[in-house]
Amino acid sequence: MAKTIQAIRGMHDVLPEQTPLWQAVEATIREVLSAYGYSEIRLPIVEKTELFKRSIGEVTDIVEKEMYTFDDRNGESLTLRPEGTAGCLRASLEHGLLPNQSHRLWYYGPMYRHERPQKGRYRQFIQLGVETYGMPGPEIDAELLLIMERLWQKLGLRAHVRLELNSLGTLAERAVYREQLVTYFETHSQQLDDDSKRRLHTNPLRILDSKNPALTEVIANAPVLFDYLGEDSKAHFTAVTDLLTHLGIAYQINPRLVRGLDYYSKTVFEWVTEQLGAQGTVCAGGRYDGLIEQLSGKTGHAIGFAMGMERLLALLENQNTLALAKPVQVYLVRVGEQAQRPGLYFAERLRDAIPHLKLQVNMEGGSFKSQFKKADKSGADYAIIVGDDEVAQGVISIKSLRDEQGQRALTDAEAIRFFQQLYL
């Protein structure tokens, strides 16, 4: 058993038992996004390493130690995408969707980060990404949150998530604040733990988010980012919160909310839950106006978010709010030499008559008993029986597996009509 090849650590199979839930969630997501006029964009999973280094930030953990990077045959360094924003923006710039245009886009697919797996954190994980370009005003910030609000409600998860909100200001404003913050923490460095001392040089804003209770006091007395924001940033943030209030979306301002990626500015947000242990962030995002200029040299506006699908599914597994599709509605049992071909032919006629009918034909053989067991296990509503007796009499037998309707013998045409009335 140990010799058989296993999946790569942190990369999981979604088994048939789980796929109906995934499909239901995916359908709900498409429904909500299309209600707001968003278009799907499909992007490569591999990009040039340089793209991620330049957009995410050279000194972030993702770039420093979590990327799946390898050399192509021509010696060029390539990387399995650790997130979607950079690739989406790259594609949009490359194909002239930017700048000076507005777009509302979404994508869905696997991302890769070489981290130690734990609950809600995997090396391959599926993200839904939503990105919008060309809209500087606070209304698009609010629209993204409205989309999520609507999605939570459709999924029956509204009570399980909380919206936290903050503004990081512009890159320039944050740089000034960052300097002040580093100075402050340096003068209090004897009160910092090892992790925080390390962050002082990598990502000092992260210290504010520390889980160490010993740091509560130092953090509480630290300079507050909001005081360093310019008039424009403050007005933008106020407008966003005002819109949310009037649209009836509950939120909490979290002045210590700091996104991990370098490119964020102004509005940032996280939807968090208490139910997933340490990985409580299910959906997060923010504005990244500066990244467009960074990658293209031209100014622009962008805001988006990403949602972790495995985390969403983990939340959903405790619920029972979605109607899941059955893989099989009707199961056809064939018994006896004379019944094999006629059973198969009838199945095709039935599929012609009801194209979306989910009809499975038993080909495993076996006794009546075992075929009925499989019919029952398939979850089908009805079993169709084609046996030698039926063939001799020119009929098809139909038996309900979910109630006490009993069994009936019908001609082919009657049987087709019977199922048409039920499923067409």
Place this chain on the structure above:
RNA sequence: GUGGGCGUAGCUCAGUUGGCAGAGUGCAGGAUUGUGAUUCCUGUUGUCGCGGGUUCGACCCCCGUCGCUCACCCCA
């Protein structure tokens, strides 16, 4: 990268101060020569994660290793 817990049948898990490897479930067959889900009977599944050591003897003790899992870090 660091630390804790756990690896026994397809699945969920018992097990013994070191002495023939178990149950439930699933699967197959039968009771019912053509009828599932309930009931009863019978049968079936193992390199006890892998490698080494100690021992007359190791699923059990020791060392190493791999995997899973949870937490730190970080993030969706």
